[in-house]
Amino acid sequence: MNAADLRLPVDVPSTALFTDRYELTMLQAALRSGTADRRSVFEVFTRRLPEGRRYGVVAGTGRVLDAVENFRFDSGVLDFLASRGIVDEPTLAWLADYRFRGDIHGYPEGEVYFPGSPVLRVEGTFAEAVLLETVILSILNHDSAVAAAASRMAVAAGGRPLIEMGARRTHELAAVAASRAAYVGGFASTSDLAAGFRYNIPTVGTSAHAFTLLHDSERDAFTAQVDSLGRGTTLLVDTYDVAEAVRAAVEIAGPELGAVRIDSGDLLLLAHRVRQQLDDLGATETKIVVTSDLDEYAIASLAAAPVDAYGVGTQLVTGSGHPTCSMVYKLVARADEAGPDAPLRPVAKKSMGGKASLGGRKWAARRPDADGVAEAEVVGTGPVPPELADHQLIVELVRGGEVVAREPLDTVRDRHAAARAGLPLSATQLSRGEPVLPTEYL
Template sequence: MLQAALNSGTADRRAVFEVFARHLPNGRRYGVVAGTGRLLDAIEAFSFDEAALEFLSARGVVDETTAGWLEKFRFTGNVWGYPEGECYFPDSPILVVEGTFAEAVLLETVVLSILNHDCAIASAASRMVQAAQGRPLIEMGSRRTHERAAVAAARAAYVAGFATTSNLEAGRRYGVPTAGTSAHAFTLLHDSERHAFEAQLASLGQSTTLLVDTYDVERAVRTAVELAGPSLGAVRIDSGDLGVVARRVRAQLDELGAHDTRIVVTGDLDEYGIAALAAAPVDGYGVGTALVTGSGAPTASLVYKLVARSDGPEDDAPMRSVAKRSAGKPTRGGRKAAIRRVDARGTAYSEVLTTGEPTPGPRDRLLHVPLIQDGTVVGRETLEAARERHARAVRELPATALQLSKGDPALPTEFVDGGPRP
């Protein structure tokens, strides 16, 4: 597309692309914007070095003119978006990219690959956090996904409310708090469970978490408290009927005087499994496979669509709306502003998209914030800020948003034709 546009003289036309999802995964009530910070880093670093240009030219992917254009490429346009941690709904324009067609079209794959993954993980994580009802969750999915995706998943889960991750690279790179437990292999390494517990306690202290279901749970709990005393930090259960086993372990810990020893459960948990344990004496959850695969929705199904373009390369050339009309996948033309309507009780009740100048009410929120201006990143923020924003955004949603049963999106999306925007 770039090469053909350069050849036809249309590459320098101003263009506006929007990122949105036509629908949420089946039964989901809201989505979560995540990956924005990673995306800003990626756009800032997006360039073509000598090796990349040699590959493209040698394979005949691009001609000499296009290779010369790519050699000088740096994104110089503008990007607006829903800030990280915000909730979104069908058709929400969570990212708006404005620049020349040539510059903007090159970003499509990097934009979609980052946002589709991170939004999917954060959306699943948010449902799990709500199901946990204030109990902490540990992200433990690194062994169930690509090694780089694992780091991104840990970051996205933290934005959505997970307390910690077992992925140390996510801790090093992004500052996500880290935590973990030993595996069955550590117990099996030793001549007995007692020897394994003694070794772990000697190295890590009484606040550690002991895995108690390698052999016999009741015996393991008794041994753990005998060795660590009533100040043992936690025990982990990874198998069996977790609710039933947790109740038995809680009763046993209390009988042994270990009233403050926490119970952490793991084992193929998802939001439904977590919700089913709401009445069980569980103090925390470790979640792996379901989280890093989006709990059945591994992509957010986001698309990157051209919605407006100029009639010529001149700065003052008029802009016009453009849209697909194909059956099943039509789009709405025109650059859109997004408003979250909020009632007097502080509860959101609709998402309004307009192609005209937005007119928010006194309690409403404009959702787009500047992320890149004239090629310079202006929207960086801390991961904690995104995490706090998500907590606020969820509190603002109606109660139906938190239901795990299948249903419609929590907020309807309303379109207002306000005329063309520059």
């Protein structure tokens, strides 16, 4: 059997191979030693935020739930594992019947987090829970990084719409996930049709410079676009001379022209000049959209410009310089024997170099000050103090292997806006600084 014969059919949604090999070799050894059925608790957290960031954003939880639900070792996957000698026959037999039957709790998607926040908690046998490590981290690290960048850009935009347009700057599947995460973080729409199809995110897009260059003149290109898409379309005006293009655009579409897009040059200067020109031509309602390698700092620098919307690509889908959140998946408690009722005891890594972890199953709460503004992220392993009982963050996501917390993406998006609004005002500063909330351990 060759490699081509072992590929998964495109219509099979199994996520079982989105994992590292050592998850399976640990499973095999644990099955052989008799420890695989020990009740275990794993937690996802990060030891620190990316340098200079004030808060993190939980994103990808909905995709994690899908991945857990579809984590199955079908015949094609098992044939691959057997042909490569990755695990032995008893392990293959165990995997053939695998499905996650444990519980998952975590911060609801869209919530903010800080160093040490137990973003996700996975409970089950060691065998069933350890297999999920890589796929969970892959999703949360990517999506949370993009959502954090999107959130900062949304703050910088000050309520002006943001368009996600980074599909051509990343892997084709990552582009879809990035679009979803950007929507969670506050973007209004995407250029990626796969994201629109899969997640019902509004899609936008009109034309590129190639369309203008295709025609014998810029006027011909504008005429063709308006004839096809209507006067409310957005015309790209920086292929040749911006002033001439704006004049032609209004002459062809009339004052009902929807928008013009500027994709190069001094955006601050051009935006002011184009706004003045549009107003002089009677197109006072025509919007100005700017693109061109924007990040949160460039967006903030345009706050005083007459810009109506921003299109963001590369910097968004790469986390604006921080493409991962450095989240980890650590065993924090386990039983000494098999059985669902076996008592748990805390366990923790004690290594040097800042990689130690805190043992025990944790709860988390966000303590408000007298004005209702968050003042601390409180994480503990004992009883929850009465004054924090109504401020707990962790919710149930999976019970006995069944997903119990799917929700619309708009709900997640609204949650993030509310969570961010509940932080101290300094959370929205783009200057580098420490996390806006300290993490306290009880």
